[in-house]
Amino acid sequence: MIRVEIDGVAAGGEGVGRVGGKVVFVAGAIPGDVVVAETVLDRGRWARAEVRRLVEPSVHRIAPRCRHVGVCGGCDWQMVPRGVQARWKADMVRGQLRHLGGLEDPPLGGVELVGDDFGYRNRIDLRSLSGRPAFHRAGSRELVALEECSIAVPALQDVLSRVGELGAVRRLTLRAGIETGELAAFVTGHAPPGASTRWGIPVHRGDRGHLHEEVAGRRFRITGRAFFQVNTAGAERLCELVADGVGSGRRMLDLYAGGGLFALTAGGRFETVTAVERDRRAVADLLHNAGGEVEVVSAPAVTATARLDGDWDAVVVDPPRGGLEREVADALAAWRPPVLVYVSCDPASLARDVRRLVDAGMTLEEVRIVDMFPQTWHVETVARFRG
Numbered sequence: 001m002i003r004v005e006i007d008g009v010a011a012g013g014e015g016v017g018r019v020g021g022k023v024v025f026v027a028g029a030i031p032g033d034v035v036v037a038e039t040v041l042d043r044g045r046w047a048r049a050e051v052r053r054l055v056e057p058s059v060h061r062i063a064p065r066c067r068h069v070g071v072c073g074g075c076d077w078q079m080v081p082r083g084v085q086a087r088w089k090a091d092m093v094r095g096q097l098r099h100l101g102g103l104e105d106p107p108l109g110g111v112e113l114v115g116d117d118f119g120y121r122n123r124i125d126l127r128s129l130s131g132r133p134a135f136h137r138a139g140s141r142e143l144v145a146l147e148e149c150s151i152a153v154p155a156l157q158d159v160l161s162r163v164g165e166l167g168a169v170r171r172l173t174l175r176a177g178i179e180t181g182e183l184a185a186f187v188t189g190h191a192p193p194g195a196s197t198r199w200g201i202p203v204h205r206g207d208r209g210h211l212h213e214e215v216a217g218r219r220f221r222i223t224g225r226a227f228f229q230v231n232t233a234g235a236e237r238l239c240e241l242v243a244d245g246v247g248s249g250r251r252m253l254d255l256y257a258g259g260g261l262f263a264l265t266a267g268g269r270f271e272t273v274t275a276v277e278r279d280r281r282a283v284a285d286l287l288h289n290a291g292g293e294v295e296v297v298s299a300p301a302v303t304a305t306a307r308l309d310g311d312w313d314a315v316v317v318d319p320p321r322g323g324l325e326r327e328v329a330d331a332l333a334a335w336r337p338p339v340l341v342y343v344s345c346d347p348a349s350l351a352r353d354v355r356r357l358v359d360a361g362m363t364l365e366e367v368r369i370v371d372m373f374p375q376t377w378h379v380e381t382v383a384r385f386r387g
């Protein structure tokens, strides 16, 4: 057991402290806490540990709203006011851009708090534990029965309270279109008879159905469990930031385009837009949503960038958590488009890619931080580069 005074946050939301020169990442601890922790991994210069006893609680701690906090892997920071969460998110982004990105003084804008503090998620993904809705215990495969989810939008919280017995459902995804008022369930396994009537919403098997959402004046079809931004107000703000970033011109490329959120909004001020996406559900949605307005390339980004020419006035990338594949980063570095807008949900992979792009001669002009996942350590950023 070690005693650790926590004075920072790591990229994965863990508290960070030092013990005899060793950096210790402590899951479940926050800045200001003094904890007794057990080391679970020791790598010499750094270690991972888990809290066994909270010796002195941080002055930032408040009572969390949800009974599952500390057990559920969803809301690690519900015990801290949102303004403090936002400050730590900025520290996290700055830290990653310094250490992995190699930028001593990264060009950060302030953190924007977008949308409601609670009740903002338009999607929840559940498992079944003995026929009851359940979620994964933080950092584990173990399932825990779910009674409530305070970050889900009220309409989904209502559905959740009616779900009851799940029968032979193995996975259940509940989705809401905030602006359209639509609700839908997507199940893996077999929904119990009468589920649709009892839950009061359409119940689709797998990815066979869809619902709609409206963002920035556009209507988006979303099929099954295909990606869509989970915070609709956040999606709206991202569209504005991307549109401001790319400006206008002849040709825009949207890589990792999903159902076309940026291609169809920020792309509006370009003569032609090309959108690349590999998920077949998202590609079908993209074709439907775009109605011929956008050239759709149904391929992995690596394949697409190898085939496409590099003549773009602006490129938007919004990759999954792992960031850009090496080949995609190399293609962008070789193209050096006049403007590159990089939307990221992971400061660590963003910072690694910033380093690659800056080393290749691109200039990082600004990184905007959007707090659209309150109560969690997750953070969205919109970075703008010049080629």
Ligand SMILES: C[S@@+](CC[C@H](N)C(=O)[O-])C[C@H]1O[C@@H](n2cnc3c(N)ncnc32)[C@H](O)[C@@H]1O
Pocket: 227, 228, 229, 255, 256, 257, 258, 259, 260, 261, 262, 276, 277, 278, 279, 282, 299, 300, 301, 302, 318, 319, 320
């Ligand atoms: C973070 S989402 C962004 C989608 C869209 N920009 C939005 O905001 O709705 C990333 C998207 O990239 C797609 N994707 C993941 N890996 C990919 C790859 N290697 N090539 C192309 N698309 C990929 C996913 O299916 C997903 O739709």
